[in-house]
Amino acid sequence: MQENAQTNENTTEEPVITFDSLGLKPEILKSVKFAGFTAPSPIQAQAIPVVLAGKDMVGQAHTGTGKTAAFSLPALNNMKLDGSVELLVITPTRELATQVSDEIFKYGRNLGVKTVTVYGGSSYKRQLDLIGRGASVVVATPGRMLDILKKGMLNDFAPSMVVLDEADEMLDMGFLDDINEIFSYLPTNRQTLLFSATMPQPIKTLANRILQEPEFISITKGETTNTDIEQLYYVIDEHERDDAIIRLMDSEETQKSVVFCRTKSEVDRLSNVLSNAGYLANGLHGDMEQRQRETVIKGFKNNSVKVLVATDVAARGIHVNNISHVFNYHIPFDPESYVHRIGRTGRAGTKGKAITLLTPLEFKELQRIKKKVGTSMAHAFVPSKTDLRETTIENIVKNIENQKIYDEAHKVLDKLKEDIDEETIMFKLISMILDKQDIKGPSNIGIPADKIEAILARAGKRNDSRGRGNSRGRGGYRGRSNSSGGNRDRNRSGGGYRGNRSSTKRHRD
Incomplete structure (x- = not known):
């Protein structure tokens, strides 16, 4: 009993x-x-x-x-x-x-x-x-x-x-x-x-x-940030910010994203850079007329705008579902702003990703935010051109596998087969797709692995000397190491993209 x-x-x-x-x-x-x-x-x-x-x-x-x-x-x-x-x-x-x-x-x-x-x-x-x-x-x-x-x-x-x-x-x-x-x-x-x-x-x-x-x-369980949000940071040189943000957007499967900037002028400039890079981007800041603000937000909600570039104040209270990514173009000034920024993603039980760009000089600010909000951030390397091309090939394979076959396709194939064998036809069609996947920017972006190790080691020693134990706050490594950091293209004005990339890769329309 x-x-x-x-x-x-x-x-x-x-x-x-x-x-x-x-x-x-x-x-x-x-x-x-x-x-x-x-x-x-x-x-x-x-x-x-x-x-x-x-x-x-x-x-x-x-x-x-x-x-x-x-x-x-x-x-x-x-x-x-x-x-x-x-x-x-x-x-x-x-x-x-x-x-x-x-x-x-x-x-x-x-x-x-x-x-x-x-x-x-x-x-x-x-x-x-x-x-x-x-x-x-x-x-x-x-x-x-x-x-x-x-x-x-x-x-x-x-x-x-x-x-x-x-x-x-x-x-x-x-x-x-x-x-x-x-x-x-x-x-x-x-x-x-x-x-x-x-x-x-x-x-x-x-x-x-x-x-x-x-x-x-x-329901915060003692934490300040949402556990449904994956948090990553990338250490770069100051002049690489534009290259880094575009390379990361190219490599991430972004659905809808918010990019946070510190100033209104930076919002205007970066929204133009991203638009020229082929993204459906628009800016939002306090100097805009109310009608302009409402138009931008409406576009962001109905997907005619996929990337919202905004200042902290302008973006406060914007609660739009299905924001897959938040990008911190600059690390925020205080931990509270960081919490508010990344809270735009990972909403209503969905998963989100928060990505922060910082220079070696800003690393101490990152440590301060991590300590204050009790959050876990992982270090990652910005994908190289080689990394991104491998990802692009994987996506092309998936897209071809999922492609619907139209009735007219056999007519095109029959005409091509009059002069070209089937294997050559396939190679040509795949090459046409690859032609549209042009990857802009330098081969490698960001601080290479050996220098990152030195930065993290110095940070760990500072923490030890202040009685904080042996934890270095690395949060683990993500991505591939760009150990050959010395061979970067430095000849780009301001690191930004100029010219039209509307013919480039996926998820932009």
Whole structure:
């Protein structure tokens, strides 16, 4: 008997959490299924019951984990839909405000929920008019929301739930004073939720002030970066940045990527370089008009833009799915920026890759970021022309194997066979494909293996002398060693590509 009881206990499985089991209304469940969700993410499974119960909450989770659904689904479920604004969501950027508003509308469409986006650069009258027509949800940026409240433009504005989304990004962008002032205009009898990827002290202080006995939910497991993101770094000379970024894009199977730059002028220059290299690239920075920004982001979402070149501030809050790669053209100034940058990929349970370029002089900055965020980065070598050609041949073989055969193909073959034997025909056709795979740039890019070993050894000695043990933070080697680093083509102006490469290789259209 005792043995049987032990067996039964060991085979007992924890109940599987589904959206159906969370107590949401049928109309919301219908929208969830229409959106393609099969099961709640960890933050959704933990947060939805708390929000449904009417409790205040602090949610700490990486970007891309489904935070919008985590608060909006239960918020929509609890709405009275009496024609007043019941939910206010504050986001750091106009782009994120638009995306959150679109998502909430999608989840609430079967309930007839109306959402309005409020941000600077657009007409006050239109935004206020839309709210007055019975909006249940307002998604706003801090500056415009505070302006509207201070001027008394909204009558009887008393949302029963307020959400701060991406609170740490709002802190980084200098909105903390605005946030504090906004809450002075809001009713004290409300439910307040705060979501943040990181929890610096100012965010903790804000949470203590605006929340009442909140529940704390964290799915970060003590790490600051997403484990679904593979992180690599490449050590190069300063003049090789353009060559390196293009060679890596050529070698990686990028679907959609973001390249982060430090300055607006660098964004403009690099987006032109990548466009000339045959990539569907466009830039995004703070000096652009709002209409331009919206056009670029729309293009990035619908795949007419495959490479978004952006500054940190411009890209904050851009949550677009299916971003396969993030490239750091320069290593960021601080660890928090690194976390925010690479969080654009590896979203919603998908795998992503973050690639950072740095020079030997910037190696200490890399060590500082690794220590601060507790992340694991692997060193890799930029593929040589020989490496890339081998990869290209493998891809050609796969493409030929998967190529659909058209009915007209036999006509072409029959005509060719009148003058050429079949083996020669095949060689000529394959050579035509290879002609279009021209690999630009120097043969080898980046610091060769022997010099990298010396850099890592010096870094290890510095760590040992500071009492950090024997770990050198190498994170392992990836790729092939470019040990023959001395034979590089140095005659290219600025390392950039000039001229049209639209006839080059795969994944560019």
